[in-house]
Amino acid sequence: MTDASAPLSFYDEIGGHETFATLVAAFYRGVADDEVLRPMYPEEDLGPAEERLLMFLEQYWGGPTTYSQRRGHPRLRMRHAPFHVNPEARDRWLAHMRAAVDELELSPLHDTTLWDYLQRAAHAMVNTFEPSGIGPAAGSRPAAGPDLTVRPATGPARP
Numbered sequence: 001m002t003d004a005s006a007p008l009s010f011y012d013e014i015g016g017h018e019t020f021a022t023l024v025a026a027f028y029r030g031v032a033d034d035e036v037l038r039p040m041y042p043e044e045d046l047g048p049a050e051e052r053l054l055m056f057l058e059q060y061w062g063g064p065t066t067y068s069q070r071r072g073h074p075r076l077r078m079r080h081a082p083f084h085v086n087p088e089a090r091d092r093w094l095a096h097m098r099a100a101v102d103e104l105e106l107s108p109l110h111d112t113t114l115w116d117y118l119q120r121a122a123h124a125m126v127n128t129f130e131p132s133g134i135g136p137a138a139g140s141r142p143a144a145g146p147d148l149t150v151r152p153a154t155g156p157a158r159p
């Protein structure tokens with residue numbers, strides 16, 4: 001049973017699973033047609049990557065914790081190390097994500113909250129400034145700054 005006194009999570013506020021599934025599906029439609037990003041994805045089928053991003057975002061925003069149950073700690077910087085995430089890749093990633101967020105037609109506050117996070121996370125994922133190339137990012141260094149993969153607790157503690 002849901003606890004009526006518990007504050008709604010951001011996940012619930014914006015429509016739960018359906019909203020996140022719509023977001024991620026729209027995002028991967030963009031990736032599928034992107035000549036820089038598409039070759040970076042190791043699997044022929046983007047479905048499993050879509051599922052991993054969906055589970056991660058749902059968990060981050062207060063939904064089910066399936067991501068960690070299946071994949072362990074996110075360690076997203078580390079998991080992106082094999083890929084050539086330069087500013088161009090980041091900007092393309094963000095452009096597809098922006099189009100996907102637009103499809104959700106969220107309230108301005110929800111839109112800003114989600115978009116602000118996605119931008120910060122994408123900037124944190126850059127691991128090379130080399131212009132091109134696919135494969136391990138040579139000379140990547142660990143990010144300085146906050147861990148953007150675990151959301152800090154806000155609001156009143158739940159009993």
Ligand code: HEM
Binds near residue numbers: 041042052121122123
């Ligand atoms: C900045 C540009 C980015 C690029 C080019 C990029 C690219 C990739 C690639 C190629 C993969 C491997 C696909 C797979 O097998 O899952 C991946 C995985 C993943 N990415 Fe990104 N990514 C970017 C940013 C982000 C951001 C900002 C987030 C989170 C907000 C994110 C979350 C994830 C997750 C959760 C996975 C799966 C990790 C796992 O459990 O293995 N990515 N990304």
